[in-house]
Amino acid sequence: MPLVAVTYVKGRPGATTTALGLAAVAPAQTRPVVLECDPAGGDLMRRLDLAATPSLVDLAAAARGATTAEAAIVAGRQTAMLGGELVPVVVAPAGGAQTRAALPELTGTGRPVLTTPERLVIADCGRLAPGSVVWPLLRLADVVLVMARARPDELAHLREALGELVDLGTDRLAVLLAAGGLYPVADVAEVLTKHVVEDLARDPGSVSVLGPLPEDRKTAAVLGGDLIAGRRWRRLPLMRAYADVFTDLAPQLSVAPAEPLPKEALG
Ligand SMILES: Nc1ncnc2c1ncn2[C@@H]1O[C@H](COP(=O)(O)OP(=O)(O)O)[C@@H](O)[C@H]1O
Numbered sequence: 001m002p003l004v005a006v007t008y009v010k011g012r013p014g015a016t017t018t019a020l021g022l023a024a025v026a027p028a029q030t031r032p033v034v035l036e037c038d039p040a041g042g043d044l045m046r047r048l049d050l051a052a053t054p055s056l057v058d059l060a061a062a063a064r065g066a067t068t069a070e071a072a073i074v075a076g077r078q079t080a081m082l083g084g085e086l087v088p089v090v091v092a093p094a095g096g097a098q099t100r101a102a103l104p105e106l107t108g109t110g111r112p113v114l115t116t117p118e119r120l121v122i123a124d125c126g127r128l129a130p131g132s133v134v135w136p137l138l139r140l141a142d143v144v145l146v147m148a149r150a151r152p153d154e155l156a157h158l159r160e161a162l163g164e165l166v167d168l169g170t171d172r173l174a175v176l177l178a179a180g181g182l183y184p185v186a187d188v189a190e191v192l193t194k195h196v197v198e199d200l201a202r203d204p205g206s207v208s209v210l211g212p213l214p215e216d217r218k219t220a221a222v223l224g225g226d227l228i229a230g231r232r233w234r235r236l237p238l239m240r241a242y243a244d245v246f247t248d249l250a251p252q253l254s255v256a257p258a259e260p261l262p263k264e265a266l267g
Pocket residue numbers: 008011012013014015016017018179213214215216217220221224238
């Protein structure tokens with residue numbers, strides 16, 4: 001099973017929320033697990049009222065030993081309840097130092113914990129800085145979702161990082177427009193593609209643009225642990241949008257598209 005990395009260059013576009021949302025819409029047979037890999041430190045333990053251990057530190061320790069990837073994930077995993085779904089998550093300590101120490105353990109050669117065939121791993125990589133410790137993880141990822149709001153400041157920062165990002169490889173880089181943008185997706189795609197072709201001399205297919213995600217405080221609050229979901233939470237706009245994103249990415253991930261909404265939800 002594949003590895004999806006969620007990251008961003010500027011702002012707070014909703015990467016952590018998106019990592020959880022994608023895991024919640026992923027078909028059960030993909031066995032999704034969310035890994036908190038933000039080098040600035042984790043949020044999920046507090047937000048979702050999870051325990052301090054096990055965490056990414058335990059996952060990295062297990063990965064160091066001679067064990068299977070699945071056993072290492074089980075050693076680090078807890079289960080979050082999100083809108084009635086049980087979503088396995090590996091939390092990170094709130095300070096980033098332990099995450100920054102653990103990441104090289106997980107991405108080192110001969111330790112394919114993040115690319116186990118048994119799991120869809122969704123890694124919340126936080127903000128991407130030059131020289132960040134998450135770059136080796138991005139190089140292992142099947143899909144790198146870079147989130148940004150379609151606004152001049154965030155797009156300018158994204159453009160700056162694009163040269164290094166497109167070098168991750170064709171068909172792997174997707175820009176996911178977050179809620180609160182100013183420009184339509186087609187315009188953003190045109191501007192980014194022009195930059196990729198004319199300034200970076202790369203293939204126009206190096207970057208695709210998805211979204212925008214809708215502004216949906218209710219779903220964001222459910223995924224942030226602040227609200228108990230109602231029975232029909234999968235009908236909420238942001239959950240539908242995550243299902244669409246998952247379906248768009250499914251071919252790159254070699255998995256089946258998101259499960260259709262249950263019949264009663266379509267009502
Ligand atoms: N689509 C959305 N609509 C409304 N609020 C959102 C949305 N996505 C995220 N949020 C909210 O924005 C804030 C930042 O989200 P978070 O996922 O923590 O961002 P990041 O990981 O990029 O810093 C949180 O309060 C979250 O609930």
